[in-house]
Structure formats: structure tokens, C-alpha cells
Amino acid sequence: MRVRWRLSLLPVLAAACVGGPSRPAPLPPAPVEGSARDLRWLAGDWAGEFVSSRDDRRGSIAFSLRGGRDSAQGQVVFTGPTPPPGCTDPVSAAAASRAEGEIVLTFAGVTITDRSIAGWMHPYRDPELGCLMDAWFEGEAMGDTLVGMYFSHPADVASSVRLGTWWVARWR
Numbered sequence: 001m002r003v004r005w006r007l008s009l010l011p012v013l014a015a016a017c018v019g020g021p022s023r024p025a026p027l028p029p030a031p032v033e034g035s036a037r038d039l040r041w042l043a044g045d046w047a048g049e050f051v052s053s054r055d056d057r058r059g060s061i062a063f064s065l066r067g068g069r070d071s072a073q074g075q076v077v078f079t080g081p082t083p084p085p086g087c088t089d090p091v092s093a094a095a096a097s098r099a100e101g102e103i104v105l106t107f108a109g110v111t112i113t114d115r116s117i118a119g120w121m122h123p124y125r126d127p128e129l130g131c132l133m134d135a136w137f138e139g140e141a142m143g144d145t146l147v148g149m150y151f152s153h154p155a156d157v158a159s160s161v162r163l164g165t166w167w168v169a170r171w172r
Contacts, residue, residue: 030107048168074107080127115141
């Protein structure tokens with residue numbers, strides 16, 4: 001009887017350890033600077049993509065600013081090899097086999113002036129080199145679409161700037 005009672009608790013204990021469906025962590029707020037008019041214009045939900053001009057790296061962009069707020073939430077997501085533990089040279093990094101994973105960058109700040117936009121991302125670990133990277137972007141409005149370029153380089157060295165293009169369109 002005692003063994004049967006203990007066995008009947010196993011599914012309950014397993015469910016408690018695993019938990020229910022997990023929710024993604026909320027994105028950190030990013031300050032948005034601009035006039036009240038510019039902030040009203042930028043309010044909404046935006047989605048799009050970026051494409052690197054150097055390689056075949058591409059990913060999705062999501063950005064959201066609620067009306068009457070001066071902070072937004074946004075992220076850039078792409079799939080790539082799991083970053084190595086530290087900076088490496090490109091040849092060594094390319095030769096190493098690593099699992100693929102999702103890399104998520106979050107917005108650190110945005111400035112909008114007369115429908116021109118600029119901003120920067122929180123530093124992130126590059127999947128090729130393992131170095132912390134700084135990234136920033138610039139763009140302009142074309143109707144309900146923002147189009148621009150992004151730039152990134154290793155945080156400790158301002159050399160070898162990488163660039164690419166991006167766009168987002170307001171969908172709500």
C-alpha cells in the first residue's frame with residue numbers, strides 16, 4: 001500500500017518540477033527620445049527583418065511603443081552557432097562545430113526626429129567570434145515603413161565594422 005501511494009505521487013512531483021508552459025521573460029524597456037509629435041507617430045507595433053551585407057545572417061525585428069509612453073520594447077532575433085566562450089579568430093571559430101541556437105538582441109535606446117530614427121542595442125555576444133559586440137542603427141520613414149542600415153563592431157575594438165540593412169513596417 002505504501003509503495004503504491006509513493007508511486008502515485010511521482011507524476012505530481014514531476015509536473016511540479018517541470019512546471020507549466022513557460023512565458024518568455026519580458027523585454028527590458030528602452031528609452032525613446034523625441035518630440036511628443038514624433039513619439040505619437042512612432043507609437044504602434046512594428047515588425048520586419050535585417051540582412052547582413054557580409055554574410056547570410058538575417059533575422060527578425062519586433063518593436064513596440066505604446067501611445068503616451070517614452071519607452072519601448074524591441075528585439076532582434078536570429079539563429080546562429082552558439083557563441084564560443086571568448087574572442088577567437090574567424091578561422092578557428094569557423095572550424096569549430098557548435099550547436100545552433102537563437103540569439104536575441106534587445107534595444108537599449110531609440111531617438112526619433114522628424115521621422116528619422118537612430119538607436120543602439122544592448123551589447124551581445126557574437127555567434128562567430130564570441131566577443132561582445134556594440135550595434136547601432138539609423139533609418140528613416142517611408143510611409144508606415146522604417147528603412148535603414150545597422151552597424152556593429154567588437155565592443156573592445158572599434159575596427160572591422162560590420163553592416164547590413166533593416167526594415168520594419170507598422171502592423172498595428
